[in-house]
Amino acid sequence: MRERKISESTIHRLSHYYRALNTLEKEHFETISSKELAKREKLTPAQVRKDLSFFGSFGTRGLGYPVKELKGRIAKILGIDRTWNVALIGVGNIGSALVSYKEFQRQGFNIKVLFDSDQRKIGSNHKGITVLDTDHLEEELQKNKIELVVLAVPASAAQNIVDHVVHCGIKAILNFAPIKLKVPDDVEIRTENMAMELEYLSFTLVNNKKGERKKT
Amino acid sequence: MRERKISESTIHRLSHYYRALNTLEKEHFETISSKELAKREKLTPAQVRKDLSFFGSFGTRGLGYPVKELKGRIAKILGIDRTWNVALIGVGNIGSALVSYKEFQRQGFNIKVLFDSDQRKIGSNHKGITVLDTDHLEEELQKNKIELVVLAVPASAAQNIVDHVVHCGIKAILNFAPIKLKVPDDVEIRTENMAMELEYLSFTLVNNKKGERKKT
DNA sequence: TATTTTTTGTGAAACCTTTCACATTTTTGT
DNA sequence: ACAAAAATGTGAAAGGTTTCACAAAAAATA
Numbered sequence: 001m002r003e004r005k006i007s008e009s010t011i012h013r014l015s016h017y018y019r020a021l022n023t024l025e026k027e028h029f030e031t032i033s034s035k036e037l038a039k040r041e042k043l044t045p046a047q048v049r050k051d052l053s054f055f056g057s058f059g060t061r062g063l064g065y066p067v068k069e070l071k072g073r074i075a076k077i078l079g080i081d082r083t084w085n086v087a088l089i090g091v092g093n094i095g096s097a098l099v100s101y102k103e104f105q106r107q108g109f110n111i112k113v114l115f116d117s118d119q120r121k122i123g124s125n126h127k128g129i130t131v132l133d134t135d136h137l138e139e140e141l142q143k144n145k146i147e148l149v150v151l152a153v154p155a156s157a158a159q160n161i162v163d164h165v166v167h168c169g170i171k172a173i174l175n176f177a178p179i180k181l182k183v184p185d186d187v188e189i190r191t192e193n194m195a196m197e198l199e200y201l202s203f204t205l206v207n208n209k210k211g212e213r214k215k216t
Numbered sequence: 217m218r219e220r221k222i223s224e225s226t227i228h229r230l231s232h233y234y235r236a237l238n239t240l241e242k243e244h245f246e247t248i249s250s251k252e253l254a255k256r257e258k259l260t261p262a263q264v265r266k267d268l269s270f271f272g273s274f275g276t277r278g279l280g281y282p283v284k285e286l287k288g289r290i291a292k293i294l295g296i297d298r299t300w301n302v303a304l305i306g307v308g309n310i311g312s313a314l315v316s317y318k319e320f321q322r323q324g325f326n327i328k329v330l331f332d333s334d335q336r337k338i339g340s341n342h343k344g345i346t347v348l349d350t351d352h353l354e355e356e357l358q359k360n361k362i363e364l365v366v367l368a369v370p371a372s373a374a375q376n377i378v379d380h381v382v383h384c385g386i387k388a389i390l391n392f393a394p395i396k397l398k399v400p401d402d403v404e405i406r407t408e409n410m411a412m413e414l415e416y417l418s419f420t421l422v423n424n425k426k427g428e429r430k431k432t
Numbered sequence: 433t434a435t436t437t438t439t440t441g442t443g444a445a446a447c448c449t450t451t452c453a454c455a456t457t458t459t460t461g462t
Numbered sequence: 463a464c465a466a467a468a469a470t471g472t473g474a475a476a477g478g479t480t481t482c483a484c485a486a487a488a489a490a491t492a
Contacts, residue, residue: 007449011419015412033469041396046451053471061470062458078415079422097313103394103411148417172417178319180257188420190413195319196231197406199294201364201388203227204404206295223479249439262481269441277440278488437490445482452475
């Protein structure tokens with residue numbers, strides 16, 4: 001009864017569709033065709049239709065997809081038709097930037113607690129949230145019913161903290177430390193490494209990838 | 217000149233191998249087998265060998281790959297055997313965090329100039345770099361021989377700025393604005409959207425993609 | 433030196449993702 | 463009311479990526 005495997009790419013495109021639909025709603029569109037949606041996201045209409053078809057039939061032939069309803073459906077699929085309690089661990093450079101990152105709030109990711117191990121930071125206030133001591137991590141994660149953890153600590157501290165996070169039942173972690181962390185199979189961890197994206201760009205520059213021909 | 221299409225995944229894995237090799241070098245390993253490298257990166261040995269084989273034969277049968285040399289080869293492939301002049305546009309939340317992001321410096325991405333349009337920020341100093349006025353963007357990008365641009369401005373300002381950036385010949389952009397930007401075909405643009413990664417995690421949570429067991 | 437073990441490099445197979453093409457359904461126009 | 467146009471949903475084809483499996487080469491062992 002295991003549902004069909006949906007690819008990561010499909011999920012990411014769903015996020016994009018959601019944003020596009022949001023814009024379309026503001027522009028007072030009632031319906032949108034796969035052709036037009038694809039154009040806005042630089043994809044093919046077939047790709048859009050196939051992606052959506054994994055989850056059901058949301059459109060009307062001859063007309064397209066109802067903007068408002070489709071937006072709601074995608075929100076439900078992505079699990080953003082609700083709010084999530086998020087903890088942010090590490091209030092350094094990246095961490096403090098993320099506290100104010102509007103896009104989290106906007107999609108219903110509520111940063112409820114902040115943690116740091118630096119005594120000078122503990123007790124201080126960021127956007128109205130008090131920084132707690134990582135010594136009380138597990139206790140506070142449970143108390144605040146945290147479901148999602150964002151990790152923005154130095155690489156050297158990351159594995160130890162992630163072990164505690166996993167220990168108290170968290171199943172989803174967004175990691176900004178540039179290191180491969182070990183977690184059990186039932187925990188999903190995504191690592192954002194911004195330098196790696198620059199490396200990809202650097203590769204395209206030196207290999208003049210743009211305008212190149214394929215195959216041998 | 218036989219160029220073939222290398223997939224994005226391969227390039228990203230190359231970045232991972234590079235980091236692993238760096239660690240191995242510090243641990244005084246002279247050689248590493250595809251098996252061991254794969255284990256460290258949670259991949260298959262065949263994947264490692266195939267990835268490397270696109271660029272040449274770097275290993276010795278029966279022995280493995282020479283750590284130091286392979287690291288150098290990958291650096292060359294990725295274009296990080298040199299430094300790059302980077303401009304960072306937008307010194308807000310994310311922007312100021314990126315100025316201090318160690319991982320950029322470490323891989324040879326040198327932030328040489330900062331820009332903002334806010335009069336209160338212009339002239340101020342971040343980590344020894346003075347913030348310049350975006351009004352002089354094109355002029356300063358050229359003067360400083362900038363090759364790579366990191367964009368951390370609000371979504372509403374992004375397209376206008378990217379047009380200027382493209383106009384003065386920049387071919388690689390890392391964008392943090394949560395919006396799809398239009399650039400010519402010969403410009404590579406990568407968009408980092410951290411909320412989208414949380415949405416992916418949220419999807420895995422509601423779809424119970426990972427194990428069923430819940431603790432407590 | 434000869435044999436066994438290790439490990440690469442690589443075609444071929446298996447698997448996964450995207451695109452194609454078209455029957456089907458609904459809307460629009462006359 | 464009917465024909466033409468628009469657009470979905472989906473099997474099948476095409477294209478791409480990963481894994482398999484094994485010959486070949488080098489190292490280790492006896």
